[in-house]
Amino acid sequence: MPRTLTDNGRVELRLRPEDKARLSRAAALKRLDLTSYILSAALPKADADIAEAERLVLSERDSLRVLSLLETPPPPSEKLVRAAKAGFRLK
Numbered sequence: 061m062p063r064t065l066t067d068n069g070r071v072e073l074r075l076r077p078e079d080k081a082r083l084s085r086a087a088a089l090k091r092l093d094l095t096s097y098i099l100s101a102a103l104p105k106a107d108a109d110i111a112e113a114e115r116l117v118l119s120e121r122d123s124l125r126v127l128s129l130l131e132t133p134p135p136p137s138e139k140l141v142r143a144a145k146a147g148f149r150l151k
Contacts, residue, residue: 073098
């Protein structure tokens with residue numbers, strides 16, 4: 061069962077003793093505490109994963125289609141016209 065989230069910024073990590081020893085040794089060699097060492101590796105990876113998930117890569121054909129639709133959009137549907145006349149707003 062998942063634990064309750066707290067706002068204290070604390071994260072628990074279970075490691076095998078040999079893994080913790082290896083990470084601690086590497087951190088010491090870099091003159092970092094264990095937390096800083098782990099974050100220095102994990103945060104750039106997290107940023108890369110987020111950027112990859114948020115990026116949309118289009119083929120040349122699809123890019124041209126999007127540009128064409130932006131330059132000459134299709135006429136609004138009847139449903140869209142009704143929503144606009146009713147004053148519908150997205151939140």
